[in-house]
Amino acid sequence: MKTWTVLGTTAIVTALSLSMVGTTSADTNHISSAPTNSLTSSSATELATATASIPSGAIVVDLKGSGQYKSVQAAINSIPANNTQQKIIYIKNGTYTEKLTITQPHITLQGESATGTILSYNATNASSGSTTNSASTTVKGDYFQAKTITFRNNAGMNAGQAVAFYNNADKAIYTDVRFLGYQDTLYTPGTGRQYFKNCYIEGTVDFIFGSATAVFDQCQIHSLGAGYITAASTGADTKYGYVFLNSRLTSSGTANQSVYLGRPWRPYSAVTYINTDMGAHIQPTGWDNWRDPANESTARYYEYASKGAGANNNARVKWAKFLNDDQAKVITIQSVLAGNDQWNPTQAN
Known part of the structure; x- marks a missing residue:
């Protein structure tokens, strides 16, 4: 059980x-x-033990330099705007302090482990000018997927509105994913469809x-x-x-x-x-x-x-x-x- x-x-x-x-x-x-x-x-499955090996053909990100990129945003930027095939960005364990934006369709962010791969930033409504702009990760491309990974806003409990993850797109799938924050952690605007497993x-x-x-x-x-x-x-x-x-x-x-x-x-x-x-x-x-x-x-x-x-x-x-x-x-x-x-x-x- x-x-x-x-x-x-x-x-x-x-x-x-x-x-x-x-x-x-x-x-x-x-x-x-x-x-x-x-x-x-x-x-x-239990998120505490959810892990993933490197898929064939994946773009690898590693803070320690063993992958093609050290920055998640740099890996995202390597994918063309008119992308039509699901591209996997595999992110090795570590805390990546980046404010991320994904506008291309068909992108998958897959962590090495759900608790070990952390994408984090600390913007707030007050510091960024709006709740939308406070998002640590922003997705605007359809067919986005995330697997065995953590999205976090670490501005703190008393920071007010501070979004960890924002997705204004269609047909998004999240599997074994953690969303960490306090007020306004997960923002799903628009009329798209999203599935969290x-x-x-x-x-x-x-x-x-x-x-x-x-x-x-x-x-x-x-x-x-x-x-x-x-x-x-x-x-x-x-x-x-x-x-x-x-x-x-x-x-x-x-x-x-x-x-x-x-x-x-x-x-x-x-x-x-x-x-x-x-x-x-x-x-x-x-x-x-x-x-x-x-x-x-x-x-x-x-x-x-x-x-x-x-x-x-x-x-x-x-x-x-x-x-x-x-x-x-x-x-x-x-x-x-x-x-x-x-x-x-x-x-x-």
């Missing part, structure tokens, strides 16, 4: 259409059954936020203090926002009942938790309206088969919903992310 551990100094989200038929208020419908997938699926995401306030459609599959979402896990800004015409499947909400240094599952950055914020193990740090009411009662009639917040000390269904706000079995079973990785081109990230190279 695979086990879950808190790694380093890490959440999950999804959303459904308000038009779902038969959805009942969170205070009246407690679902106890669950889909067949489970948190301890044999496909899960066995990832660790940590933070305090709004540390998974944006308007993209994203699935968090068997991920660990770790709170480092009181706050809000998600701040989705899902568009009114976007059916799914953040979807958490078979994941775990954990914490350290965090008071019980001090973390909300989410709050709406925009009125039609969409977040869904399915088969999620929730720790005692989760607020019994679950959701916050961001000081605007009008959001209660538009936000799309759902749960199914939540478990653990934080799964207090009877205390949830009445404007959030619990899904029934039929509604939950149709929410799959592909149904959420397929789009018009039937993209299936589990079959991507």
Whole structure:
């Protein structure tokens, strides 16, 4: 059986259409059954031991000089803007203090190990002029992939908004990746689709936020203090926002009942938790309206088969919903992310 551990100094989200038929208020419908997938699926791995050997044809980056480049950005810059084939940049263990930007499509950043290869910077909203500019790593190219690697913003807990990773592109896949920060750790703007498998995401306030459609599959979402896990800004015409499947909400240094599952950055914020193990740090009411009662009639917040000390269904706000079995079973990785081109990230190279 695979086990879950808190790694380093890490959440999950999804959303459904308000038009779902038969959805009942969170205070009246407690679902106890669950889909067949489970948190301890044999496909899960522990990030603490996730490693990767050098793939054939990869561009190698090594701080010690054994690769083609010592700088990650230099390796990125070596790939042409019109790239059409997936190019792997393999990064050996070490802490790379660089503010990275990727605009080319079809780029993979693959670390030697999930905990040993760290891409880090310390910009903040205040120092850079905006939340977007604070990102340690910025991705704007479609078909981006990251494997066995850490993205970090190490500005610190009291630095305010400080993004570790920003992706405004389509068809992104992350496998065995850590995202480390405090406020605004992971920023997913735009309308692209993103798939997170066995990832660790940590933070305090709004540390998974944006308007993209994203699935968090068997991920660990770790709170480092009181706050809000998600701040989705899902568009009114976007059916799914953040979807958490078979994941775990954990914490350290965090008071019980001090973390909300989410709050709406925009009125039609969409977040869904399915088969999620929730720790005692989760607020019994679950959701916050961001000081605007009008959001209660538009936000799309759902749960199914939540478990653990934080799964207090009877205390949830009445404007959030619990899904029934039929509604939950149709929410799959592909149904959420397929789009018009039937993209299936589990079959991507």
